[in-house]
Amino acid sequence: MSKKFLSLEKVEKRFPISANEDYVAVTDVNLEIRENEIIAIIGHSGCGKSTLLNMISGLDAQTSGAIVLENKHIDGPGPDRAVVFQNHSLLPWLSVYQNIEMAVKKVMPELSASELRERVERYVSMVNLDHAKDKLPDEISGGMKQRVGIARALSITPKVLLMDEPFGALDSLTRANLQEHLMRIQQKVKNTVVIITHDIDEAVLLSDRVIMMTNGPDATIGEILEVNLQRPRNRVELQSDPEYIRCREAILSFLYEKFAKDDE
């Protein structure tokens, strides 16, 4: 459990704003993520948490520092780090089935036609969408779309699953439902997951560790909180669990006392 898996060393991201001035979005981020660990990154908007995730995914390059996955430096995106985007990013002209098939076909070209179909159908079932597999994204609900996004990301067996506020655009009941889906799937596939969120309950419920970011500019890791809760977790029982309450309070105090944001 303590094997070196994904590490961020002195990671910094600057954006040039004029010829001789840079905006430092995040700086000096050092983090070791263990295999099969679920990490939540939380912070106020503008704390660079999405920037951090984009650097791990390789969609955005860090200005300095290193991001290393299993002894390999990350330079550019790849299917070993699948991303679940906030707005699902399904291709609207492809059905649920075809959206997943497109990803599997590209990443696992060696599969035979029957292996391919078997695999796509397995992941469609994993998110309970068998009944909707031939529907177009526009014909299904937002929560279902996001489930397809998760299935598509997992279908290529990534080493790390990166989720950028995956449930942020959903109503709270749908969000709870998807969190349950994610926890159930995670019990089975045991991926390493990095999830960006601004929801304290979501962070505690889902993760093994919560990374709390300070406010930007020059955002960095403020505190790291270990969540010592047994799995499977039950959201109703957790409400009275002392460890859950302790974690919630720790995050609350970090976000609203130490690093309160008064603008906006």
Add this chain to the structure above:
Amino acid sequence: MNKELVKKIFLPLIVFILILQVWVGIASFVKDFPTPATTYVAAFGGINVDGDEISGVLSDPFYVNNQDDKGLFWQIIESLKRVFAGFVLAIIVGVPVGLLVGMSKNAQYALNPFIQIFKPVSPLAWLPLLLFIFQDINMTAISTIFITSIWPIIINTALGVKSVNEDYMNVAKVLRFTPLEKIIQIILPVSVPYIFTGMRLSLGIAWLVIVAAEMLTGGIGIGFWIWDEYNNLNYDNIIIGIIIVGLIGFILDVLMGRIADYFDYTKKGRA
């Protein structure tokens, strides 16, 4: 019959009668100007003003007397052939160029000034130059249509490429799509409705231009036919020609619209 349908039939009918009245009015002022009645006879045959029994240009549009004397049907076919040849060439060249301009900032910087300068030039301005190059009526007409059609196709294709959501491209990056896979699996499906909009515009303009081009080049074709009828003092036939050009243009536009809808993923459910 429902009220809408009645309106859709009767309102145009009223306008049609008004147009006929204006036409009769003009014919009474301008000497030798055809009336609706003489034009009808010229089209479908009957007794003309001199009391002679004549056959109309639409009674036998399929006749072929010799190379230079063919029925109206063959004139139209000749024009359509030129339009489609030039149009297809413009698609073959314009879509890839549009993709390039849309995908590459450098290509955009390099080509955009020339697209903007050549786009507003009337294609007929090219015609003498093209006639000089090809010394051939057919090639001149086709290449004129090509130059006419290519600009809307390039511009709309590039616009389609630009409209590709960045999230889709991120999906492609994570899956490590090759440039060709990006084009086929993401850019084309998004751009196809835009490309067809460009094609529809192009075809409309091409049909406008072919009439004028054929008047200048001569030989055969509906545009030449109209000009020839002017030289023969058959003014009725000019009006017949105008109506036919309008009807064919309308049909082309409807067909193109149908094809565009067929390829537009936003307009069909795929059950």
